[in-house]
Amino acid sequence: MKFIRWFLGKVILTLNFIFTPRGIKRDPATQQEIDQKASSLALYQFEACPFCVKVRRAMKRQSVKFDLRDAKNDPTHREELRTNGGAVKVPCLRIEKDGETTWMYESSDIVNYLEQEFA
Template sequence: MASIELYELQGCPFCTKVKSKLDELGLEYDSHMVPSSHAERTEVEEISGQTEVPMIVDPNHGVEGMSESDDIVEYLEETYGSAA
């Protein structure tokens, strides 16, 4: 079972960027599609305090709601990539 959870929006280029990095690193993850309306993203808001996606949760490393695609990609590379 995957430990990383990705909250994403269909067709979101920033979400695609994060998914590409997850796939590149061979990481398993659970994807959660969120509603397009920010007001309906209650699950994302409960986890991270905001409604932006992409957003990841990685309980193995204490990450509880990281957003911003560039930050996520950097985190994944540093934590799971060749630099790890």
């Protein structure tokens, strides 16, 4: 079973690399505003998780960059996710806004959030 997961993970990452989406082209001032807005976000993820790949592809399409945190291999990020988010479930988007932190878990919800905030 471990081999199957490893193999499928490599297939998912290879296909993602081959078929990487193109990002939105913005003028530098607008992109800087987007980058500033995105600086309060962090994505807790596993590299080969298909739902995490879905969210990273949405980030690429919207030309949004924020902190990617490996909750599988980094015990600090894993514990942060468990303690503050409530569960080790990925993908999880941590949103800090107006001094409040929100943890968003569903990939479709995260993609919708990115499209609403950064399109």
